[in-house]
Amino acid sequence: xxxxxxxxxxxxxxxxxxxxxxxxxxxxxxxxxxxxxxxxxxxxxxxxxxxxxxxxxxxxxxxxxxxxxxxxxxxxxxxxxxxxxxxxxxxxxxxxxxxxxxxxxxxxxxxxxxxxxxxxxxxxxxxxxxxxxxxxxxxxxxxxxxxxxxxxxxxxxxxxxxxxxxxxxxxxxxxxxxxxxxxxxxxxxxxxxxx
Numbered sequence: 001x002x003x004x005x006x007x008x009x010x011x012x013x014x015x016x017x018x019x020x021x022x023x024x025x026x027x028x029x030x031x032x033x034x035x036x037x038x039x040x041x042x043x044x045x046x047x048x049x050x051x052x053x054x055x056x057x058x059x060x061x062x063x064x065x066x067x068x069x070x071x072x073x074x075x076x077x078x079x080x081x082x083x084x085x086x087x088x089x090x091x092x093x094x095x096x097x098x099x100x101x102x103x104x105x106x107x108x109x110x111x112x113x114x115x116x117x118x119x120x121x122x123x124x125x126x127x128x129x130x131x132x133x134x135x136x137x138x139x140x141x142x143x144x145x146x147x148x149x150x151x152x153x154x155x156x157x158x159x160x161x162x163x164x165x166x167x168x169x170x171x172x173x174x175x176x177x178x179x180x181x182x183x184x185x186x187x188x189x190x191x192x193x194x195x
Contacts, residue, residue, distance in 0.1 A: 005140055006148040007186040008046065010069070011158050012061040013038035014180040021096040025088030025122065030060050038181035039068040045183070047072040052147040055139060057083040057154060065181075066152040080139075082131035085154035089122025115170035125170040129160045136161055140188050158184065165193030 013035030017024050031039060042065065051073045056066035058079040066077045091099050099107050103120070110117045118124045136151075143149060151161075159176045163169070165186050178184075187194045 003145045003189060005143050005145070005188045007136075007140070007188060008049070008051070008148065008150045009158055009161060009184040009186060010042060010065065010150065010152045011155060011178045011180060011182045012057075012059075012065045012152060013042075015061050018180055023088045023091040023094055023096075023099065024061075025085050025092040026059070027092050028060050031064055035061065035065075035180065036068075039065040042181055042183065043068045043072060046150070050148055051075065051150050052143065053139075054078065054150045054152070055080050055083065056152040057081075057085065057157070059084060059154070062152045062154060066150070069150060069152070080135050080151075082135040083151065083153040083157050086119075086125070086128045086156040087121075087123040088119050090120040091122065111174070113171065114173040125156070125160065125173060128156055129164065129170060132157050132160050133164050136164070158182075162186075162195060165195055 013031045015024065015029040015035055016032045017027070017029045019032065046069055054066055054070050054073065054075045054077045056063050056077050056079060058081060063077065063079070070077055091103070094102070106117060115125050139149065155178045158178045159173055160170070162176050162184060163172055184195060
């Protein structure tokens, strides 16, 4: 009984920058060969799953992953700007080593108290959460009982949506992993999420 919506949450496949350990954020980096193969694998895994709508970040790495999944489902992809990756500001395009070298203290804080960090000229996790969760709630409210929706987004976005589902604050950011091409399934029922 009760109203239930299923949400399949996917992180985009690998890009060259993922491989090189570079901060991507809003940079529109394409899937590499591995990433395309991963997207194909997700597409195969989900080809017989009933999907009623597909939502994606507009960034190519997510959108192309969504397109490959959409190929076996007759749905247009709805772009959701607020599922864009966290804005890493000045860290974008830098490797992990460069960030550690140039922003050592801030990077250390990012690892220990991510909820208190704003990357230079970038966003905070709270800002990401307010936009991503607002969109998720809006999407869920549009769907009918027993529908399944697919969301293709990014590392930080997916982590935040999962933390929100669990009722955990952003200090728990590092306790959730989202590898490239990961799939999480959430159910929404009676105003609560289950993972």
